[in-house]
Amino acid sequence: MSVVIPFPKRTAPVIDMADECDIDIFTAVDLAIRDLREISEIANEVGRARARECLAMLENAYAVALEA
Numbered sequence: 001m002s003v004v005i006p007f008p009k010r011t012a013p014v015i016d017m018a019d020e021c022d023i024d025i026f027t028a029v030d031l032a033i034r035d036l037r038e039i040s041e042i043a044n045e046v047g048r049a050r051a052r053e054c055l056a057m058l059e060n061a062y063a064v065a066l067e068a
Contacts, residue, residue: 029062 023031033055040051 026062026065029058029065033058033062 036051036055036058040048040055043051
């Protein structure tokens with residue numbers, strides 16, 4: 001059974017990133033890795049564990065893609 005981690009409500013309006021800029025998959029993964037590192041430092045234990053799992057998966061996929 002999975003655990004759903006609620007994120008705080010956004011206080012600033014959400015900007016549609018697709019309209020603002022186009023980024024490649026490497027940039028998107030790099031940004032996600034950065035965000036997951038930050039989340040893993042501030043979340044509760046369950047959130048930290050989940051963020052570390054996602055971080056490890058993305059870092060591995062990123063490294064493999066860079067080698068290709």
